[in-house]
Amino acid sequence: DSGVTQTPKHLITATGQRVTLRCSPRSGDLSVYWYQQSLDQGLQFLIQYYNGEERAKGNILERFSAQQFPDLHSELNLSSLELGDSALYFCASSVMSRGDTDTQYFGPGTRLTVL
Amino acid sequence: GQQLNQSPQSMFIQEGEDVSMNCTSSSIFNTWLWYKQDPGEGPVLLIALYKAGELTSNGRLTAQFGITRKDSFLNISASIPSDVGIYFCAGLSGYALNFGKGTSLLVTP
Numbered sequence: 001d002s003g004v005t006q007t008p009k010h011l012i013t014a015t016g017q018r019v020t021l022r023c024s025p026r027s028g029d030l031s032v033y034w035y036q037q038s039l040d041q042g043l044q045f046l047i048q049y050y051n052g053e054e055r056a057k058g059n060i061l062e063r064f065s066a067q068q069f070p071d072l073h074s075e076l077n078l079s080s081l082e083l084g085d086s087a088l089y090f091c092a093s094s095v096m097s098r099g100d101t102d103t104q105y106f107g108p109g110t111r112l113t114v115l
Numbered sequence: 116g117q118q119l120n121q122s123p124q125s126m127f128i129q130e131g132e133d134v135s136m137n138c139t140s141s142s143i144f145n146t147w148l149w150y151k152q153d154p155g156e157g158p159v160l161l162i163a164l165y166k167a168g169e170l171t172s173n174g175r176l177t178a179q180f181g182i183t184r185k186d187s188f189l190n191i192s193a194s195i196p197s198d199v200g201i202y203f204c205a206g207l208s209g210y211a212l213n214f215g216k217g218t219s220l221l222v223t224p
Contacts, residue, residue, distance in 0.1 A: 002157065033211070043158070043203065045211035056210035090157050092212075103148070104212060106157035 003027065004093050004107035012113045018079040021110045025072055025093030031055070032074040033094070033104055034066055038087040049074055050096075078112070086114045121204050121215030128194055129223050136218040137188040138204030146207035147180050147187040152217070153200045161202075162189070194222050 003026035013019055025032050034046040036059075045058035049068035060066075063081075068074040078085060088111050092104040121138045128134060138147070146165055150158035162173050164180035164187060171178055177190045187204055201219050205212040 002159065004157075035212075042216050043205075043212075043214040045213070048210045058211050092157075102207070103160060103163055105160060106150075108157045109155075111155075 002105040002107060004091055004105055006089075006091050006107040006110050008110060009108065010111050010113075012115065013081060014115055015081055015083060017081050017114075018077065019081065019112065021076040021078070021089050021091075021112075023074045023076070023091030023093075023107060025074070025091075026105055029093035029095050029105075030072065031094045031096060031102070032068055032072070033092040034060075034074070034076050035090045035092065035106075036087050037090060037109070043090070046076070081114045083114050086112055088112075119204060119206060119213055119215040121218055123218060124216070125219040125221070127221045127223070130195060132194055134191040134194055134198075134220060135188060136202060136204075137186060138206075138215050139186040140206055140213075141185070142206070142208065143184040144206030144208060144213075145184070147178070148205045148207065148212065149176075149178050149187070149189045150203045150205060151200045152203060158203060191220075194220075196222050196224055198222050 005024045007022045030051045033048045037043045046060040048056040066076045088109045090109045091107045094102045094104045096102045149161045152158045162178040167184045169180040175192045201217040203217045204215040
């Protein structure tokens with residue numbers, strides 16, 4: 001158990017809908033990262049937040065957004081869903097915002113299926 | 116993100132055998148990480164490498180950070196059935212982890 005929690009574990013929805021994925025980081029970690037894992041693209045970095053502020057963006061679509069709240073939990077919002085958005089979404093957390101020795105610990109993921 | 120080339124793509128071995136997998140990149144990383152992912156679970160950190168040339172062990176696992184900082188390898192000695200899973204290398208560049216495509220390991224008793 002990494003200490004990172006994610007809810008829900010599974011989510012099934014229809015195209016065009018909007019969903020929210022939730023992540024609670026490990027106790028003491030200030031940074032939250034979101035990753036998408038699909039069969040064709042592998043694990044791709046989406047976005048990072050540190051202590052409530054956006055720090056880095058990766059391959060995140062404009063239809064997707066995230067935020068980190070004062071209690072440090074984070075939510076990833078996916079809107080106007082398409083079939084191709086079906087994937088595993090992982091949250092990871094680390095202590096610092098950046099650092100070449102900053103280790104990221106992953107949650108169990110949310111499996112999103114768009115029908 | 117930067118592309119990492121991980122090989123082999125899959126391995127099918129017998130219990131007790133040693134395993135070796137590696138990862139190369141066209142870019143330099145200051146940190147290399149190896150994760151294992153079981154089906155339906157998140158990646159679990161196995162070994163973290165922070166210095167070029169560093170050789171680090173974690174039980175039966177040994178990993179090295181290449182001198183050029185563009186490659187890393189992971190060895191598993193005396194494999195057991197619970198070693199089954201997908202192993203990912205990852206290079207840390209700034210804020211984000213760049214992952215390889217993974218090595219799928221199957222171990223038969």
